[in-house]
Amino acid sequence: MQKHITNNEILQMEQSQRAALINSVGGFKSVCLLGTIDERGLTNLAVFSSIVHIGASPPLIAFIVRPDAVDRNTLTNILETGYYTINHLNETIFEKGHQTSARYAKEVSEFDAVGLTIDYKDGFLAPYVKESKIQLGLQFKERIDITINGTILIIGQIQHLYFPSYCLCDDGFLDLEKANTITCSGLDSYHKTQRIERLSYAKPNKQIEHVKLKYIE
């Protein structure tokens, strides 16, 4: 049976039910840990599932932040220092990653509180997560205020990119499954993946083909 829910019914739902439903209906999401540091040297780590690709040249990634949210230290630190890291969540650390969403006091570093390891490298200001296999170092580029509901889009440019060399294919594709990267749905559901197929570039009147992954290593 197909269920139909209208805008008015959504607006009348109990708040936590609505949050669970509407966070589910957009589909599976990227789920990453954002690492930041403030001017005094205090680190912060927070899980985000609102990451979106903006462009490859220059390499830009964005995420949505709620100004009233638990994760507001992330926003404050990015605006203060101009740098942050994005670290893929994997099956080994997803519970610790989820725990970063608890409302810790400002003076507490979530790295310590949840038991993840700070990784500083190549002179980059913001802390990476050592247990994460795919790590991005970003420079803050632009803040866009979404006035319709008070959220903020933060756009950053990739300055450093780290990944296991065995994940890289000869055409530039990165095999996220080999890095144990996971995905999430809703507010709290974590999923591993299994590739169905890679597909060839689509053209009119041409049959789509399956693309074999050719690893460099």
Added chain:
Amino acid sequence: MQKHITNNEILQMEQSQRAALINSVGGFKSVCLLGTIDERGLTNLAVFSSIVHIGASPPLIAFIVRPDAVDRNTLTNILETGYYTINHLNETIFEKGHQTSARYAKEVSEFDAVGLTIDYKDGFLAPYVKESKIQLGLQFKERIDITINGTILIIGQIQHLYFPSYCLCDDGFLDLEKANTITCSGLDSYHKTQRIERLSYAKPNKQIEHVKLKYIE
């Protein structure tokens, strides 16, 4: 071995390699078909993997569109009529969905070209995809131009939401796996998922628990 790539190395990569790499590093993505219609009644269908949750109250979803892209009919139609649909891709239709990314002539409806069925219902202007199990009808709300690279963020409000009733849990969570919704990575890799766990709401000094899914039906 961990591989390290810098911003300068990314900018110097061959264009298709860079696109494949940078589209991969953001993690797994939602992958959906956007259905639109123009003022003359010609339908359009295009696959998008840049969907992001903006907020639950009001229920808002956004996606990124490139103005120079194959999918520019989607943008034109949304601005012209104010309505569009988001339809989850599933394992049965992912190849047809991918084929919508081919550069068909403006007069060709991708529904016909790839063999997916138009579904009109409840007086909504834009066409749904009948083969999709989770369907959203959206009203255009806001266009935000991202000047840094010329892309556009389109924000819409959910007016109608359809899903199989057996997917709904008692706390509002929707089980996307039961609807066969899939995820994608990079430009062309499609993946099914397998739930690891749902996790309880995180609080400081409280052990995270696994949450059992309780279906309404």
